[in-house]
Amino acid sequence: MEKEISIRPYAPQDKTPLLEILRLLVPTYFAEEEIADFDHYLDLETELYFVAELHGKIVAAAGINFHEANKIAKLSWDFVHPAQHGKGFGTKMLQHRMDIIRCMTHIDAISVRTSQLAFQFYKKNGFELIDIQNDYWAPGFDMYKMIYHVRYGSF
Template sequence: MIRNYLPDDYAKVMEVFRLNIPQFFASEEEADLTDYLKEHGDSYYVIEVKGEIIGAGGHHYPLPGVGRLSWDFFRPEVQGKGWGRKLINHSLDEIRSKKHVKRLEVWTSQQSYQFYAKFGFNVHRVEKDFWAKGFDLYHMEMIADKIQRPTYF
């Protein structure tokens, strides 16, 4: 079940985040996630199965007309089982419902950019060691009316 993030979820979300270090995130990014949840928790979601948070992710609006997917991650044992697709589609539906949004972005890394490409995102620029040493920024974009909804990968 996808539901809105609540401040009481913080410890469990951080636990799932830490399970993705160092494969998908650098430990230095933990403070950034904490700040993000304080500022954008109202458009952040968790996926709960049998009372356990197995993943989280969300979106925000950094500039007028721009929606950005942010901080999507899952417990390693559920990765590749379709939960990411469901969560991204949920966020994309929310963003798309905002008529003012004309462009979508995701800022990700070399470990995950191919996942977002399946939704129609294209690499706009790459910046080496942006997140931390060995974690490059892949800034990806898409025009809002070009959102793709893959049903399988």
């Protein structure tokens, strides 16, 4: 991983480049319909959202939202620029969010809804599969719901 990577909180001026990156991931990783969903998310649903920059350019993004009286942290809208796949940015963004959640002792579990295309990434990072819903986001884009049970001291 290159030293020039930095992770910082999302800012409104990041919206356009993030939408451009997401469009590059359609239709391989996201359905066309999800672009509008992400646009809405950025405007109205972000709680903690982060971007990763390499040499001053956004290469990845990922968020955390909260559910069930703030007992569950939900990983949200994480993706990496396709030119940067396989270089550790997804892992770095996951670790960044896990480090933040680790400090929140009221969190019992971390959930993520991902697709059949990315669920193995979460599985290898300790998440367990609890549900699959076929064609959830669009035809051919199944939803894999996964959970990570937080155990403080051994996170």
